[in-house]
Amino acid sequence: MRAIGPSNQILLETVLERVFTIRRITRQDQQLLMSTLLSKEDLNEEERLQISRVFDALQKGLLKVVD
Incomplete structure (x- = not known):
């Protein structure tokens, strides 16, 4: 297994913070989280x-899921 890179980790943290702050998620965010998981x-x-x-x-x- 390879470790998650610093830039990917920052991207993940940014997406998670934004999603929880605005309570909306784009399909692209959803795909990123699913593929990461x-x-x-x-x-x-x-x-x-x-x-x-x-x-x-x-x-x-x-x-709410938005496009």
């Missing part, structure tokens, strides 16, 4: 938890 890259527990929170919020209707 399903990739073989190492994610720390906090990153996995945050991504899971996004998908839970989507299922509960707490986030």
